[in-house]
Amino acid sequence: xxxxxxxxxxxxxxxxxxxxxxxxxxxxxxxxxxxxxxxxxxxxxxxxxxxxxxxxxxxxxxxxxxxxxxxxxxxxxxxxxxxxxxxxxxxxxxxxxxxxxxxxxxxxxxxxxxxxxxxxxxxxxxxxxxxxxxxxxxxxxxxxxxxxxxxxxxxxxxxxxxxxxxxxxxxxxxxxxxxxxxxxxxxxxxxxxxxxxxxxxxxxxxxxxxxxxxxxxxxxxxxxxxxxxxxxxxxxxxxxxxxxxxxxxxxxxxxxxxxxxxxxxxxxxxxxxxxxxxxxxxxxxxxxxxxxxxxxxxxxxxxxxxxxxxxxxxxxxxxxx
Amino acid sequence: xxxxxxxxxxxxxxxxxxxxxxxxxxxxxxxxxxxxxxxxxxxxxxxxxxxxxxxxxxxxxxxxxxxxxxxxxxxxxxxxxxxxxxxxxxxxxxxxxxxxxxxxxxxxxxxxxxxxxxxxxxxxxxxxxxxxxxxxxxxxxxxxxxxxxxxxxxxxxxxxxxxxxxxxxxxxxxxxxxxxxxxxxxxxxxxxxxxxxxxxxxxxxxxxxxxxxxxxxxxxxxxxxxxxxxxxxxxxxxxxxxxxxxxxxxxxxxxxxxxxxxxxxxxxxxxxxxxxxxxxxxxxxxxxxxxx
Numbered sequence: 001x002x003x004x005x006x007x008x009x010x011x012x013x014x015x016x017x018x019x020x021x022x023x024x025x026x027x028x029x030x031x032x033x034x035x036x037x038x039x040x041x042x043x044x045x046x047x048x049x050x051x052x053x054x055x056x057x058x059x060x061x062x063x064x065x066x067x068x069x070x071x072x073x074x075x076x077x078x079x080x081x082x083x084x085x086x087x088x089x090x091x092x093x094x095x096x097x098x099x100x101x102x103x104x105x106x107x108x109x110x111x112x113x114x115x116x117x118x119x120x121x122x123x124x125x126x127x128x129x130x131x132x133x134x135x136x137x138x139x140x141x142x143x144x145x146x147x148x149x150x151x152x153x154x155x156x157x158x159x160x161x162x163x164x165x166x167x168x169x170x171x172x173x174x175x176x177x178x179x180x181x182x183x184x185x186x187x188x189x190x191x192x193x194x195x196x197x198x199x200x201x202x203x204x205x206x207x208x209x210x211x212x213x214x215x216x217x218x219x220x221x222x223x224x225x226x227x228x229x230x231x232x233x234x235x236x237x238x239x240x241x242x243x244x245x246x247x248x249x250x251x252x253x254x255x256x257x258x259x260x261x262x263x264x265x266x267x268x269x270x271x272x273x274x275x276x277x278x279x280x281x282x283x284x285x286x287x288x289x290x291x292x293x294x295x296x297x298x299x300x301x302x303x304x305x306x307x308x309x310x311x312x313x314x315x316x317x318x319x320x321x
Numbered sequence: 322x323x324x325x326x327x328x329x330x331x332x333x334x335x336x337x338x339x340x341x342x343x344x345x346x347x348x349x350x351x352x353x354x355x356x357x358x359x360x361x362x363x364x365x366x367x368x369x370x371x372x373x374x375x376x377x378x379x380x381x382x383x384x385x386x387x388x389x390x391x392x393x394x395x396x397x398x399x400x401x402x403x404x405x406x407x408x409x410x411x412x413x414x415x416x417x418x419x420x421x422x423x424x425x426x427x428x429x430x431x432x433x434x435x436x437x438x439x440x441x442x443x444x445x446x447x448x449x450x451x452x453x454x455x456x457x458x459x460x461x462x463x464x465x466x467x468x469x470x471x472x473x474x475x476x477x478x479x480x481x482x483x484x485x486x487x488x489x490x491x492x493x494x495x496x497x498x499x500x501x502x503x504x505x506x507x508x509x510x511x512x513x514x515x516x517x518x519x520x521x522x523x524x525x526x527x528x529x530x531x532x533x534x535x536x537x538x539x540x541x542x543x544x545x546x547x548x549x550x551x552x553x554x555x556x557x558x559x560x561x562x563x564x565x566x567x568x569x570x571x572x573x574x575x576x577x578x579x580x581x582x583x584x585x586x587x588x589x590x591x592x593x594x595x596x597x598x599x600x601x602x603x604x605x606x607x608x609x610x611x612x613x
Contacts, residue, residue: 039398039405040427047404058409144408147535151376151400 047148048141048169060137060173077180081110083135085220085252085259086117086127086186088199089232090213091241094276095188095197098245099127100220100253101268102260112263117271119280121146124162124189125273129218134173134183142166142185159189163200163208171206178204186217190275197275214244220252220259227251230308238274242283246270246291247305262292337438341462344440348386350482351444352506354472354490355455356499359448359530363503366524369541374526376537378403378415380448382528386476387441387462395424395443417447421458421466429464438462442475448528448536452493474506485509496527501552520545 044050051058081103088097103111110132117127118139126142128135145165150156157165166187173183187200187208199215200208214232216224227248236244246262249270253261262269269292272283283291299305328336351364351373362384364373373392374384377399385392402423407415424443432438439462447456457469472490474482489502525540525548532538540548 039401040394043394043397043401047401047408050401051405051408054405058405140408144404148400148404151404152397154370154372154375 043152045149045152046165047145048165048172050148051141060134060141060169074180077131079105080181081105081114081132082258083114083116083129083132083218085216085218085224085249085256086129087216087221087224087228087245087248087252088127088186088188088211088214089228089236089241089245090197090199091238091274091276092235093195093197094190094238094274095199096238096241096245096272096274097125097127097186097188098242098249098270098272100249100260100270101263102253102258103132104258107257109260112260112266113268115271117273117282118143119273119282120162120187120189121150121156122279123156123192123275124159124187125275125280126166126185126187127217128183128185129221130183131181134176134181135185138169138173138183138185142169145169158193159191159198162189163187163210166200167202167206167208170202170204174205184217186215188275190277190279192277195277216248216252218252218259220249220256223255224248224252224259227305231306238276242272242274243291243294245272246288246295250295250299251305262296264292264296334433337432338463341432341438341440345387345442345462345476346478348477350474350477350479350507351384351386352472352474352482352486352503353384353444353446353457353469354486354499354503355452355457355492356494356496356527357452358496358527359536360446360455360457360528361496361499361503362444362446362526363500363507364524365507365522367522369521369524372524374524374539376535377420377445378407379412379534380528380536381415381417381420382446382526382537383443384446384475385441385443387439391439392441392443395427395439395441398427399424399445417445417456417458421445421460424460425464425466427464428460428462432463442479444469444473444475446528448530450530452530478509481509482506497548497551497555500525500548501555504549504552520549 039054042050042054044053048059082105083103084100086097086099088095090096097117099116101111101113101115102109103114114132116129116135118125120126120139120142124146126139128138142165146157146162166185170183170185173181177183182204184202184204187202189198189200190196191198199211201211201215201217202208213234214225214228216228225248227250228244231244231247233240249259250261252259260268267289269285269288272288272291274281274283295305349365351362353360353362355361360382362374362382364384364386366373371389373386374382375396377383377396381403383396383399385396399420403415403420406419424445428439428441441462443460445458445460447454449455457471457473459467459469459473459475471492472483472486474486483506486502486506489505494502523545525545527538527540528536529538530536
């Protein structure tokens with residue numbers, strides 16, 4: 001009387017006693033026992049949950065690096081390429097996300113043209129700061145997670161649902177983060193119910209923390225956030241918000257050695273994406289070059305960039321140098 | 322009542338197959354066919370929430386007839402299979418052939434090992450970069466797979482529907498022409514109670530070759546009404562009989578060759594842009610290819 005789904009397959013959430021916090025770091029594994037994949041009994045709306053029960057080896061953050069000689073992260077971990085600064089600003093009916101292009105390994109520049117801003121689904125985007133390789137896996141898993149839910153359930157997750165899902169994934173990486181493989185995302189999206197852009201930030205233990213108006217993460221985030229604070233105006237157009245983000249990235253690159261400014265000689269410009277009611281859009285190379293040119297031209301005249309009015313009540317400078 | 326002590330394996334298999342066939346024949350047929358811009362799938366379905374046609378992956382769709390709980394289970398398993406394959410390797414490495422094979426294995430195992438076979442018949446379609454790359458696979462309850470070039474009708478009175486579809490099908494049809502062919506095939510006598518097809522009773526979806534990233538798109542509400550009237554205009558050129566689908570389908574059948582296709586108005590071409598009012602949101606319309 002053998003039922004077709006009971007042939008020694010583990011059920012959904014086979015390791016149900018593992019908390020979500022330990023996702024992916026499982027002793028022994030259900031997926032490596034040599035049985036053909038049995039998807040019929042293992043379906044879940046969450047792709048990450050499915051991976052956890054089916055082949056936990058594919059989840060990011062599974063490998064626990066040993067500590068270095070001094071008890072801190074080993075030299076090898078410190079020398080991995082790290083992604084740096086991401087900025088986000090809410091604009092009229094949407095949100096803008098931008099990132100510089102540099103990855104550093106210790107004091108070396110590991111890569112000049114890395115991309116750290118991604119589409120996560122039609123109405124959301126994410127960027128990350130921290131260990132590049134872990135970040136890439138995060139982005140891939142999160143993209144599949146959102147699409148998988150949408151296909152399984154026939155509807156998209158709410159924006160908060162997506163933000164919470166990402167928090168769960170970040171927390172799953174906590175053990176690896178303690179060993180030095182830190183990665184922190186910045187998540188933005190268009191909330192269809194409220195017709196506005198929203199920003200969610202995270203720490204290594206999860207989150208999400210909803211941010212108002214603008215935010216930035218990564219090594220240059222202090223400088224970028226300071227610049228955005230002075231340039232940001234409520235209800236900016238998407239174009240103005242993008243320009244403010246590029247100004248902020250320029251200021252971050254100005255003062256933080258790990259953040260790269262626009263590279264005019266190699267023509268490498270920040271990656272800028274907008275998420276509005278029309279969905280995710282990554283600005284073309286020409287468009288981001290245009291913003292970078294505007295900023296660089298302005299800095300030729302005023303190296304510290306546009307100034308904000310000293311006394312409140314004066315009209316804002318609008319961010320155009 | 323007496324129980325036989327021995328049932329030969331042949332008899333047991335025959336019984337199971339008869340059982341599954343009867344269950345499948347109770348429903349109404351679905352069709353999937355190629356058109357110039359991709360692959361069109363049409364199913365009579367009074368429910369707008371319980372789908373017979375769904376997205377599996379970027380370029381792959383799934384259509385099924387039979388018992389809802391069984392094919393829904395298969396659909397979800399297929400999505401899972403596709404997502405894990407794409408996650409492990411690359412999105413490009415997920416193919417309809419792989420999914421069809423997986424379904425065949427699964428259905429074959431269920432048919433031989435379980436007492437009750439699945440009463441389902443499914444189609445897996447993939448839209449290629451070019452028309453020559455399009456693939457349509459049909460998988461039956463016992464796990465047999467067939468490659469169906471061009472078009473397929475399955476479930477219900479599949480033979481009659483398929484015969485009618487074959488008459489109307491030609492290569493490189495526009496979406497409206499293909500839709501007209503599908504409607505005329507679905508309204509052959511014997512396929513369900515009603516011969517007249519109305520928009521609210523139809524589930525229509527396309528794999529649109531022109532779209533980036535996720536090509537699956539449902540055609541609903543306003544766009545479906547538009548498509549319905551476009552295809553009626555094509556199939557009923559004689560103004561005296563605009564409302565009767567049977568005369569409408571017979572009259573142009575002889576002229577549905579390449580000449581009819583080339584005479585089709587340009588306006589009835591496949592939609593190349595997203596239509597937010599009538600299609601699924603959040604399925605990647607008009608966005609650049611996924612960077613990761």
